[in-house]
Amino acid sequence: MANILTTSNGNPVDNNQTSITAGENGPVLISDFHLIDKLAHFDRERIPERVVHAKGAGAHGYFEVTHDFSKFTKAKFLNSLGKRTPVFLRFSTVGGEKGSADTARDPRGFAIKFYTEEGNWDMVGNNTPVFFIRDPSKFPDFIHTQKRNPQTNLGDPDMFWDFLSLVPESIHQVTILFSDRGTPDGYRHMNGYSSHTLKLVDHAGRFRYVKWHFKTDQGNKTLTSQQAGKLAGEDPDYATRDLFNAIARGDHPSWTVYLQVMEAEDALKYRFNPFDVTKVWPHKDYPLQQIGKLVLNRNPENYFAETEQVAFSPSHLVPGIDASVDRMLQGRLFSYPDTHRHRLGPNYSQIPINAPISRVSNHHRDGFMAVNGNGGSVPNYEPNSHDNSPRQINVVGTTFANEEVSGRTDRHGYVLTDDDFFQAGQLYRLMTAEQRDHLIENIAGHLKNAKLHIRQRQIANFSRADKEYGRRVEEGIAKLSPKA
Numbered sequence: 323m324a325n326i327l328t329t330s331n332g333n334p335v336d337n338n339q340t341s342i343t344a345g346e347n348g349p350v351l352i353s354d355f356h357l358i359d360k361l362a363h364f365d366r367e368r369i370p371e372r373v374v375h376a377k378g379a380g381a382h383g384y385f386e387v388t389h390d391f392s393k394f395t396k397a398k399f400l401n402s403l404g405k406r407t408p409v410f411l412r413f414s415t416v417g418g419e420k421g422s423a424d425t426a427r428d429p430r431g432f433a434i435k436f437y438t439e440e441g442n443w444d445m446v447g448n449n450t451p452v453f454f455i456r457d458p459s460k461f462p463d464f465i466h467t468q469k470r471n472p473q474t475n476l477g478d479p480d481m482f483w484d485f486l487s488l489v490p491e492s493i494h495q496v497t498i499l500f501s502d503r504g505t506p507d508g509y510r511h512m513n514g515y516s517s518h519t520l521k522l523v524d525h526a527g528r529f530r531y532v533k534w535h536f537k538t539d540q541g542n543k544t545l546t547s548q549q550a551g552k553l554a555g556e557d558p559d560y561a562t563r564d565l566f567n568a569i570a571r572g573d574h575p576s577w578t579v580y581l582q583v584m585e586a587e588d589a590l591k592y593r594f595n596p597f598d599v600t601k602v603w604p605h606k607d608y609p610l611q612q613i614g615k616l617v618l619n620r621n622p623e624n625y626f627a628e629t630e631q632v633a634f635s636p637s638h639l640v641p642g643i644d645a646s647v648d649r650m651l652q653g654r655l656f657s658y659p660d661t662h663r664h665r666l667g668p669n670y671s672q673i674p675i676n677a678p679i680s681r682v683s684n685h686h687r688d689g690f691m692a693v694n695g696n697g698g699s700v701p702n703y704e705p706n707s708h709d710n711s712p713r714q715i716n717v718v719g720t721t722f723a724n725e726e727v728s729g730r731t732d733r734h735g736y737v738l739t740d741d742d743f744f745q746a747g748q749l750y751r752l753m754t755a756e757q758r759d760h761l762i763e764n765i766a767g768h769l770k771n772a773k774l775h776i777r778q779r780q781i782a783n784f785s786r787a788d789k790e791y792g793r794r795v796e797e798g799i800a801k802l803s804p805k806a
């Protein structure tokens with residue numbers, strides 16, 4: 323049957339090229355519903371872009387369990403070897419707008435929606451195992467400094483380094499960002515990390531702390547600053563194109579998935595706070611243990627419907643996986659659903675890409691775009707005396723793992739310690755001579771554009787990580803023409 327053009331409400335359209343006018347030279351008639359429908363819909367095409375991670379690319383695939391972790395977690399999607407769970411993964415850059423270049427020096431988002439039989443689990447991570455800050459109250463300010471100056475509307479090296487130099491716990495992530503890892507060669511050639519500490523909860527309600535690692539099977543590949551800069555001009559959609567084309571030609575990217583596991587008791591005794599997202603857990607203390615494989619094998623059919631409307635949240639958790647007390651993570655548990663209600667509306671979970679494959683049944687009703695039947699005739703309140711109403715299952719630990727907390731409410735700050743510089747220094751010392759050259763060149767080329775007192779404060783931070791590191795950044799800047 324011919325695919326007949328219709329209006330939004332399904333009426334056949336006779337003509338899509340010529341509006342109805344009053345006479346040959348008269349005005350256009352408002353009774354031309356198809357014209358009004360078309361213009362009015364067009365006028366409303368744009369939705370807010372994500373406040374961070376606006377530019378991205380996504381794909382469908384699956385997660386497969388390759389190693390048995392069922393004694394550590396009651397999560398059903400992890401309960402048997404070979405079990406596959408459908409996923410949607412969105413990669414992104416962080417600071418740029420929706421049209422910005424894929425090769426910008428920036429962390430990369432690595433967000434996975436697992437469509438499990440117990441609802442969706444979202445693993446909303448990055449391609450870096452650590453982050454710049456460790457208190458959620460700093461996040462909006464931090465992001466402001468990475469975006470445009472409120473007056474000039476330009477990227478601003480003073481804002482960028484002013485903030486970071488005053489927040490020295492950022493030094494570890496800054497070192498990663500300005501290494502060549504800060505400009506990965508597309509999305510297929512980089513790792514993903516939960517970064518945060520999460521919990522795995524077993525059938526008895528006992529939990530262990532874990533960090534998730536997704537290691538690229540394509541091998542890590544990075545770009546130099548020069549290559550990244552050139553690509554930003556010539557092919558700003560480089561990573562998006564690379565991902566789409568690889569999947570389209572059947573070259574399906576994959577990641578081997580590992581866990582680091584820490585016993586709950588160890589967390590209290592460990593030599594630094596294991597919930598501090600500015601630090602990694604050294605592999606020699608907590609080795610990687612393989613759990614599964616992640617494969618991307620299908621491109622979205624429609625970018626907006628899937629990649630733009632997908633809505634991840636660290637608070638979308640399944641029984642057997644829970645959040646830890648990591649303060650940043652706690653802030654994120656609130657922030658994501660909140661921004662989705664703003665960006666996509668209160669019924670964002672009903673959008674097909676976000677809808678779980680398992681049943682949704684609760685007493686939420688109405689709101690903009692309630693499109694899933696809205697609970698039909700089932701009661702919209704509880705308690706009730708109806709048999710067809712959804713009921714809680716009365717199993718402690720279904721939505722959270724209980725644990726003991728005590729202490730006085732206060733603004734308990736972290737104490738800045740040498741540990742904050744240690745891991746950055748260690749990373750610097752681990753680099754090859756060439757990697758260090760690139761790091762110094764990348765930092766000097768950016769930091770030279772900040773004011774002298776800001777530069778000095780940041781150089782002092784590099785020196786606290788490693789004396790040579792600070793000295794070389796200072797010398798590198800002196801060779802360029804730094805801002806007065």
Ligand code: HEM
Nearest residue numbers: 372375412431432433447448453458461517653654657661
């Ligand atoms: C308190 C700290 C943080 C806050 C308040 C925060 C907030 C946000 C917000 C509001 C968005 C936009 C979401 C959307 O519109 O769909 C976002 C996106 C994202 N964030 Fe964060 N974020 C924080 C820290 C982090 C950290 C530490 C990571 C990684 C470990 C991370 C990874 C991501 C990713 C991957 C996305 C993009 C998700 C997608 O592809 O749709 N964020 N964040």
